Amino acid sequence: MIDLCMRNNYKEHFIIENRIEELPALAEKIEQLAEHWEFQPDLTMKINLVLEEAVSNIIYYAFDDDEIHKIEISIIKESNILTIEIIDDGIPFDPASQKQPDISLPAEERPVGGLGIFLISKIMNTVKYSRNNNLNILTLTKKI
């Protein structure tokens, strides 16, 4: 595991395969990192939530073949800004352009699903998508 730990700058990099079974191990690594970087438990929970939503979305929807694909996740803390970057080589998909659910609807009318990307956009301060050659690059930042 690469660990470039400086005074106030922290960076960690993970690579997982496009299998949903990879997620518990990723969550555990984030827990360890959060302890090391002295995150509040609430922040750790939210970061894990954001990663689960973003990565599971990629695993379920980004690939139209049965090949194994790598998904790269970088987490960077620079003073009070946390940046998460997720890179995959799936089909182009911009989560930032998705329609937001109407959360004012009563239970009977609320559609089931569609909350994942919405949660990411509410928890993080910025959500930026770019396409570089054959790569989707999702960059999320949060003030901490």
Added chain:
Amino acid sequence: MKVYKEKIDKFSVLNISGRIDINNYSVFEEEVNRLFNDGETNIIINCSGLNYISSSGLRVFLIAQKRSISLNGNLYLCNMQPVIKEIFTISGFTSIFKILDTLEQVLTVSNNKSG
């Protein structure tokens, strides 16, 4: 995630602890479905030990509430940790669920209603 079921007064109480995530939400969903399938309409989900939820878990809660409403049932949630409550708030779920601070409050409120 651990799920422990008990009966308190007229309520079936589902005590959940740990994580509800994309890898295990179906276990929680099965437990909730079993209650409804057994004809239970007064249900409390006690979230005191719940420390992680993602959209896959929220989805199960929403389905449960839809089913409860269609049966004219009573579904209460209680003992939510602040960060879980925050996720419910962000999702607009605090306005579609009856969420109380403690299990005792649920029992008091429901007794007052029936009395």
